[in-house]
Amino acid sequence: MKFVTAEYAGEVFVGVINEAETKVLPLNHASVKKSGSREFPENLIDCIALGDSLIQKVHNLLDYAAAHEDLFIPVEAVKLMAPIPKPSKNIFCVGKNYAEHAIEMGSKDDIPEHVMVFTKAPTTVIGHKDTVLNHREVTAQLDYEGELAIIIGRTGKGIKKEEALNYIFGYTIVNDITARDLQTRHKQFFIGKSLDTTCPMGPWIVHKSTVGNPNKLHIQTTVNGEVRQNSNTENIIFSVEDIITTLSQGMTLEPGDIIATGTPAGVGKGFKPPRFLQSGDRVEVTIENIGTLSNQIEI
Template sequence: MKFVTIKNEKGQWIGIVNDEESHVLPLQEVQEKMDSDVFIPADMVEAISLGDKFYYDAEKAVQWVKDHNLESELSVPLSFVELLAPIPRPAKNIFCVGKNYAEHAIEMGSKEDIPEHVMVFTKAPTTVTAHEQKILTHSELTEQLDYEGELAVVIGKKGKGIKREEALDYVFGYTIINDVTARDLQSKHKQFFIGKSLDTTCPMGPWIVHKSAIANPNKLDIKTTVNGEVRQDSNTENFIFPVEEVIAVLSQGMTLEPGDIIATGTPAGVGKGFKPPRFLRSDDTVEITVEGIGTLRNTMASC
């Protein structure tokens, strides 16, 4: 199932997108019509925190709609609603894995830059924006805004000291993130946080795909285009540190909680890796496609 957070004149809802990705079923509306113990919160993190009950209740809601032939009555065209980021305002910073593809580490430096241990930084929650929303260029602050297409993991249950072999049990699902980065601010401040945390520099979505639909997160095609030109084209099998190891490392001494988001790193082909560099400009459109999830699309806008 593809879970979205949507907004319309009635408020904010959680919905499920159909297989054709054309319509969304608002789960709260279904819940109101059902005579059962199904409970679907309007907030995605609250829903994820319910654990397996949320997923099973969502399944029940979808089946009830089918059984009562109400798909056409209750489903809404995606074009009729505002699609928010699946988790519009994360409770914590987004965890980000740096240099998790060897070729990306090399393009940013040399073979000596390939990490031996998981490298982690974070992005502020205020960076998050949605599919089809504008990414601000922040031209008064940076001339080197860059794209980074990434698979993101959404944690589904609380855990600390998680064993690698049990790590995927703690996942709720997967989404896509563009870890937009101001390279000059990175260099200026000698760290990642400011250059990674400008407003709108974490497009996320379009939805969260439940883990039951992804057999192996470490074997997914990932591609980034800018204005239709392929810039990044790889597969998550090229991770240096697979999803299980990243979760295990992050949870050592630190509690992971439902709704926590982990961006797993970007492949080679970022703008800075070209000679000369090819940074983002106003009106550029960036599309990131991850196998089994979909496509996250955003356009740059001057500010």
């Protein structure tokens, strides 16, 4: 089940994509036709907070809509926004979570012993096919980082590793675009990671029930069709469970929280000489069982 935030005819709505990824069902529009009332919250964070009842309600609505094709809208007719366009807090990001990426950014000594976490500001978030600003006035070293992102589905604190997957709603794709020169200059990650439009996300959130093992998914990033990153989440140092457990120690995780799990080797800075993004470049991140996130750098 794929959940989207989309815009059609000037209205923003929460919907689900059909299995063939050709049509969108706006949840509240369909529920009004079915029962005469808007049965769903207006944003995806509040929908996620409904927990298991959301999934049952959506299944019931899809059963009804199967006999009412006019309730669906063609995917090409809508604008797919970031599934969570306005996160309620910063996006959590795990740094150097693939050994080969840690090495390409330095050496074996840079492979972390503990989960390494930084954040990106909510104002970084944009959707599938949105344009990434080139920010040429502040950076000459814009870089890509394709990543699997976790969407938290339940409030939790002090979560045990064996229970961690139960706190996940689903997964999406994030491109953790980074200004490497700002990252170096300021001796920390936040500014270099938080320029506006530098967190493309989407194109949807896939419910965990249809993704399978998050620690065994193929991940690939291309720039203008050239494969730059090609790996599998089985290569991450700290598993999805490790990440959730670590973050929840003394910190409350809430529905709609977004956690990017780290990027594989092959980033622009890792090449010799470096291959940073240029105006007009198209970056696509594909993750098994989720889909493809595509964005172009501002010309």
